[in-house]
Amino acid sequence: xxxxxxxxxxxxxxxxxxxxxxxxxxxxxxxxxxxxxxxxxxxxxxxxxxxxxxxxxxxxxxxxxxxxxxxxxxxxxxxxxxxxxxxxxxxxxxxxxxxxxxxxxxxxxxxxxxxxxxxxxxxxxxxxxxxxxxxxxxxxxxxxxxxxxxxxxxxxxxxxxxxxxxxxxxxxxxxxxxxxxxxxxxxxxxxxxxxxxxxxxxxxxxxxxxxxxxxxxxxxxxxxxxxxxxxxxxxxxxxxxxxxxxxxxxxxxxxxxxxxxxxxxxxxxxxxxxxxxxxxxxxxxxxxxxxxxxxxxxxxxxxxxxxxxxxxxxxxxxxxxxxxxxxxxxxxxxxxxxxxxxxxxxxxxxxxxxxxxxxxxxxxxxxxxxxxxxx
Numbered sequence: 001x002x003x004x005x006x007x008x009x010x011x012x013x014x015x016x017x018x019x020x021x022x023x024x025x026x027x028x029x030x031x032x033x034x035x036x037x038x039x040x041x042x043x044x045x046x047x048x049x050x051x052x053x054x055x056x057x058x059x060x061x062x063x064x065x066x067x068x069x070x071x072x073x074x075x076x077x078x079x080x081x082x083x084x085x086x087x088x089x090x091x092x093x094x095x096x097x098x099x100x101x102x103x104x105x106x107x108x109x110x111x112x113x114x115x116x117x118x119x120x121x122x123x124x125x126x127x128x129x130x131x132x133x134x135x136x137x138x139x140x141x142x143x144x145x146x147x148x149x150x151x152x153x154x155x156x157x158x159x160x161x162x163x164x165x166x167x168x169x170x171x172x173x174x175x176x177x178x179x180x181x182x183x184x185x186x187x188x189x190x191x192x193x194x195x196x197x198x199x200x201x202x203x204x205x206x207x208x209x210x211x212x213x214x215x216x217x218x219x220x221x222x223x224x225x226x227x228x229x230x231x232x233x234x235x236x237x238x239x240x241x242x243x244x245x246x247x248x249x250x251x252x253x254x255x256x257x258x259x260x261x262x263x264x265x266x267x268x269x270x271x272x273x274x275x276x277x278x279x280x281x282x283x284x285x286x287x288x289x290x291x292x293x294x295x296x297x298x299x300x301x302x303x304x305x306x307x308x309x310x311x312x313x314x315x316x317x318x319x320x321x322x323x324x325x326x327x328x329x330x331x332x333x334x335x336x337x338x339x340x341x342x343x344x345x346x347x348x349x350x351x352x353x354x355x356x357x358x359x360x361x362x363x364x365x366x367x368x369x370x371x372x373x374x375x
Contacts (some may be wrong), residue, residue: 005073015050020081021360022109026347032084038206039085039163044291053091056239061099061323062112069240071245078252081355082347082354084204086122090114092243094121094167096236101184101224110165110186122163122189124154124210132363134169134233135169135179135290139212141170148185148222150215152191160208161198163189168212172227179230179340184223191215217227238315241362242304245297245315248358252290252326253331259283262337279336286332291327307322316363316372323358323365330360 003014025044032040047053056071057063064070071092078087089116096120098111113119130136130228139152151169160166166187174181187194192217198208224232260283263273296318296332305312330352334341359365 005069006157007257009070009073009322012055014079016052016074017080020077022084024081024083029082029084033200033204038200039162043085044229045117045272047085047087048115052087053115053117056092056095057099057111057115059342062115064068066099067095068242068301069298071239071251072301073275074295074326075243075246075252079354080254081226082204082247082251082253082350084295086159086162086206087212088240088243088247090163093158093236093240094123094163096239097123097167097184097232098223100235101229102234103223105159106186106223117164121165121167122162122208122235123167123289124157124160125169125237126155127153128155130167130369133177133181134237136177137171137182138170139168140183141172141183141185144216145199147218148219150185150187150212150217152212154210157210158205160189160196160210163207163246165189166194167223169229169233176226181227182229182231182233183226184229185216185217186221186223187212187217191217191326195223201357203357205357206352225296234312237362238312241319241368242300242315244295244358245300245318246321247354248326249293249297251289251351251355251358252286252293252329252352255329255348256286256290257284257357258348258351259286259333259336272282273336282332282336286329289328292326293322306334313372313375316368316375319363319368320365320372323368326359328366348359354370 035331044328051064052074055074055173056065058066095114098107101172110119110121114121125134127138129134139150139154141148141150150168154168166189168185168187170181170183170185171181193213194206195211195213196204201207263279263283266273300318302315304311333348334352339347340346343349
């Protein structure tokens with residue numbers, strides 16, 4: 001079986017890789033991350049012009065093709081540059097849930113402007129008590145004639161600060177943990193009764209906690225079947241989990257390369273670190289972990305493209321294995337670099353922070369190990 005990328009995928013990889021190496025150097029990335037907006041609007045418009053925002057979507061939705069393998073090609077390169085632009089939150093997460101459940105009219109109003117770089121979206125699904133269970137929803141929506149009234153709290157909403165439209169999971173029926181009775185509804189982020197508290201995460205990504213207090217929204221803003229949204233929600237979360245796995249692979253590759261390079265120039269007792277056999281073994285283990293991570297990532301992406309029911313188990317296998325690899329590679333990179341690795345000026349520590357965050361994004365390593373065992 002041929003596991004090599006197609007010509008189009010190689011061109012996409014080269015295009016993203018060229019941008020990261022030439023236009024996203026470390027100093028520029030840090031300046032963007034520390035800016036008020038947390039990402040570059042100029043870069044975001046460039047992504048739209050290059051067609052990158054269309055990659056995760058099917059051709060009938062106006063996209064590039066929608067392949068999971070296409071997605072990991074991009075996300076691996078983004079991981080190498082520690083991208084802070086909201087591609088994951090906007091295009092992968094919010095985009096996936098809309099692509100799965102929205103009507104053609106709603107896609108034209110939301111997906112198309114997003115792919116053109118004209119609309120910022122966020123998917124608000126997590127709540128303080130929900131942990132990694134997407135069906136644990138306390139945020140309620142009550143029907144009042146031709147309007148819906150929303151009350152509740154959503155936590156750690158990626159891109160929640162900059163989003164103009166929020167796709168919100170709400171409970172329209174049933175108990176807090178019932179799988180049935182969960183709906184999706186689009187809310188204007190600046191609507192009366194919506195309150196946002198934004199912050200920067202440890203890895204430089206931006207997020208927000210969002211409160212809804214008697215927020216009135218037209219019934220027409222409901223996305224998909226009322227009470228039957230859990231399937232689309234879990235699909236979007238799994239797709240985002242695959243994306244961060246690919247991002248982790250890219251970040252691990254850079255961490256490994258920088259560690260090996262540093263060991264060849266750093267001297268201890270007048271001897272370069274690369275000559276110490278114990279450190280050679282540790283870096284060899286890092287290399288093995290990165291290669292295994294790449295293999296299981298591709299397997300998970302191919303299973304997701306097959307859509308034969310085995311994708312969730314394959315994804316959990318990848319998330320579990322890559323989570324363990326991210327921890328080892330990130331920690332070893334910091335330890336071999338020494339104290340300088342945890343300074344704000346050196347990029348190695350920031351790769352470690354992002355790898356650590358990814359371990360707990362869209363299901364922790366332990367969560368996915370358990371899900372794999374139970375599936």
